[in-house]
Amino acid sequence: MTATIPDLTNHTAIVTGATGGMGQIIATTLINAGAHVITIARNPARANALRSHLGKDNEHRLDIITGDLSRREDLLAAARTIGDRYEQIHLLVNNAGAHFSDHRVSPDGIEMHIALDYLAAYGLMTYLDAPLRRGRARIVNVASDTLNDTRQVKFAGKPRPATLDLTHVDNLADLNPHKGFVPFEAYARAKLMTVTAGYALSRSFAPDGVTLNALHPGIVATGIIDDLVPPPLRPFGALIRRTMLTPADGATTALRLATDPQLAGVTGRYFNQGSAATTPPISHDPAVQRKLLTLSEAHFAS
Numbered sequence: 416m417t418a419t420i421p422d423l424t425n426h427t428a429i430v431t432g433a434t435g436g437m438g439q440i441i442a443t444t445l446i447n448a449g450a451h452v453i454t455i456a457r458n459p460a461r462a463n464a465l466r467s468h469l470g471k472d473n474e475h476r477l478d479i480i481t482g483d484l485s486r487r488e489d490l491l492a493a494a495r496t497i498g499d500r501y502e503q504i505h506l507l508v509n510n511a512g513a514h515f516s517d518h519r520v521s522p523d524g525i526e527m528h529i530a531l532d533y534l535a536a537y538g539l540m541t542y543l544d545a546p547l548r549r550g551r552a553r554i555v556n557v558a559s560d561t562l563n564d565t566r567q568v569k570f571a572g573k574p575r576p577a578t579l580d581l582t583h584v585d586n587l588a589d590l591n592p593h594k595g596f597v598p599f600e601a602y603a604r605a606k607l608m609t610v611t612a613g614y615a616l617s618r619s620f621a622p623d624g625v626t627l628n629a630l631h632p633g634i635v636a637t638g639i640i641d642d643l644v645p646p647p648l649r650p651f652g653a654l655i656r657r658t659m660l661t662p663a664d665g666a667t668t669a670l671r672l673a674t675d676p677q678l679a680g681v682t683g684r685y686f687n688q689g690s691a692a693t694t695p696p697i698s699h700d701p702a703v704q705r706k707l708l709t710l711s712e713a714h715f716a717s
């Protein structure tokens with residue numbers, strides 16, 4: 416499986432999580448097609464390795480901004496730097512993400528799945544609003560189909576979609592609490608939040624020609640998988656990886672949504688690899704979308 420990428424000369428793209436896994440392939444492919452790529456990376460050594468991997472002819476087309484996407488201060492600083500340096504953004508691929516096997520909280524008091532797998536994408540979409548609109552950007556959010564089924568082992572029973580109850584929530588810090596914490600469900604909830612907010616933001620972006628879609632890349636043999644394989648199956652890790660998509664195959668869906676001319680104008684959709692797919696009804700509820708955006712805005716304003 417490969418994506419055919421059009422010429423992207425004069426295109427400016429942001430790709431998060433470009434120091435590993437699928438993000439590295441997404442960023443490299445866009446650069447090889449002529450794009451200028453900006454990434455926000457927390458680890459300078461891994462960012463420099465990405466630059467070396469590009470080679471002499473292409474390394475000048477990568478702009479590395481240092482920052483931890485799970486920290487509000489770093490995200491806002493990165494967005495300011497990008498806004499100062501670039502008038503227009505043509506592509507934004509919110510790809511950075513992680514699964515945390517225990518309950519962790521960001522320096523801002525937010526559970527880590529929410530901080531990284533949701534708020535980083537929300538923050539870049541919101542604080543780069545103007546350059547995204549000027550570039551009539553395509554925004555692509557890498558979610559996960561765990562939002563449709565939180566069972567880690569799917570042999571028995573029915574799919575168990577992720578839940579999102581904001582009824583009594585006044586602060587995003589109240590979501591995914593320590594009490595009753597189930598890592599896979601917490602991860603899936605954050606991805607569900609990304610899709611839910613994305614549907615609302617796609618409507619607000621539409622008048623300016625900005626499109627916003629989300630995706631599940633498939634089950635892909637990257638770093639995140641080591642943590643996602645249930646403990647009883649870990650001794651068979653190498654064998655299990657061989658049944659998965661390669662990072663290059665996994666990157667195809669994001670690359671297609673970001674660049675395929677046939678998908679120009681398609682917005683507010685969720686794709687499970689190559690096919691348009693549904694997400695839980697709550698993600699389409701306008702009241703839930705509004706409340707989520709209000710809580711997210713309050714997080715960055717505080």
Ligand SMILES: NC(=O)c1ccc[n+]([C@@H]2O[C@H](COP(=O)([O-])OP(=O)(O)OC[C@H]3O[C@@H](n4cnc5c(N)ncnc54)[C@H](OP(=O)(O)O)[C@@H]3O)[C@@H](O)[C@H]2O)c1
Nearest residue numbers: 432434435436437483484510511512559634635637638639
């Ligand atoms: N692999 C799968 O089967 C699968 C399935 C569904 C969805 N996804 C989603 O696909 C996306 C890409 O994941 P992957 O599988 O390619 O995983 P990966 O190989 O672990 O890559 C994750 C990337 O995110 C970056 N990152 C993590 N925490 C960060 C932080 N605090 N600040 C800045 N960057 C950070 C990592 O940077 P470092 O180099 O600093 O670690 C790395 O570049 C994620 O959103 C994931 O949830 C993956």
